[in-house]
Amino acid sequence: MLEYVLTCCSTADLPNKYFEKINVPFVCFHYNIDGQEYPDDLGKTMSFEEFYSKISTGAMPTTSQVNVGQYISFFEPFLKDGKDILHISFSSGLSGSYNSACIAKNELLLKYPDRKILLVDSLGASSGYGLLIDSAAYMRDNGSTIEDIYTWAEENKLNIHHWFFSTDLTHYKRGGRISSTSAIIGNLLNICPLMNMSYDGKLIPRMKFRGKKHVIAEIVKMMEEHAKDGVDYSGKCFISNSACYEDARKVADLIENKFKHLNGPVMINSVGTVIGSHTGPGTVALFFFGDKRVD
Missing domain, CATH: 3.30.1180.10 (Hypothetical Protein Tm841; Chain: A;domain 3)
Incomplete structure (x- = not known):
């Protein structure tokens, strides 16, 4: 049984089924379109066809990053289950989400001092960020430790x-x-x-x-x-x-x-x-x- 979980953000832009295949849970950003908020859940709540059709007819969506509370809610069940976490985050150059993850980590480690939460700022976006996740998942499945993958990701993300x-x-x-x-x-x-x-x-x-x-x-x-x-x-x-x-x-x-x-x-x-x-x-x-x- 794995002692750690590999996680990421929805902005890695891989298909839902692919995330399921490689066993990587993701935390959702959110967007607002036509006055209603939706999770960035990779086309489940609103299909990509409908989303881009709305934009083509004049809709101007806005977005919101994953905040501290959402990260805590996402991370905590893994910690309760006795697992460490390696979270690879959406680029800090495009969003404050990585900083929110850092704050959530510090708060959670006060409550779970025996657990590890390792955070990587991917400095990537969309399926490039997804390519980093895919490679990390391959390493996990081939026996790499959480520290090995963290070190590799930091050395190779650029x-x-x-x-x-x-x-x-x-x-x-x-x-x-x-x-x-x-x-x-x-x-x-x-x-x-x-x-x-x-x-x-x-x-x-x-x-x-x-x-x-x-x-x-x-x-x-x-x-x-x-x-x-x-x-x-x-x-x-x-x-x-x-x-x-x-x-x-x-x-x-x-x-x-x-x-x-x-x-x-x-x-x-x-x-x-x-x-x-x-x-x-x-x-x-x-x-x-x-x-x-x-x-």
Whole structure:
């Protein structure tokens, strides 16, 4: 029987069934749309199709992070059951949720001094964060201790690359990630920015391209340049998309054609409702292990 549990946040954007398969419980962020609050429960309460349809017709959702009380309610049953906890959190560069987890940890350890709660700030998001969770679960299932996985995650989390592009800049403007002028001009001229996650877990615009064809070619090129062992990369590759599966499939097809040694087919997931509240529809994100993110 395992003496510890591996947990994460819903913003890792893996399917519910996949979390069940790898035995990783998650704590839900929340979002508010059309005046009603919902858990970010990976499409169970509201399907991704309905969520993105609402945005496309004008809804502007807002989000709320996991607070201290919610973390305590999530963690405590595991501690009561005599288990230690390794929680890998959503990026502190995008949310205060990691800080809330730290406060909850300190409060709970006063009540359960014989237990361990180890926290990792993933500095990642969406299925890139999910790729870190997936790897940690594989280590757990192959006998690694809680300390081994914690050390590995801290040493390797910046080796997970996150590359994003979007064909609709409206919600990036709303979130302050690009200026209003850039968004207006970009939408008019069909400009698709290529963004990635920085070393401190923030989403940074890197390059701009005219049209999807060019940005799709460039995102695959970024994997060629940065993936471990280049085109001989033998790890897993995840993609997430916000209501633009065909674009995600085009990227996946190019990758599967170019990278012949992948550990399984490219997994295409949905951008969840919390991250999707900030990206809106039209975003494709690519995730893989590579060289360390340094800027």
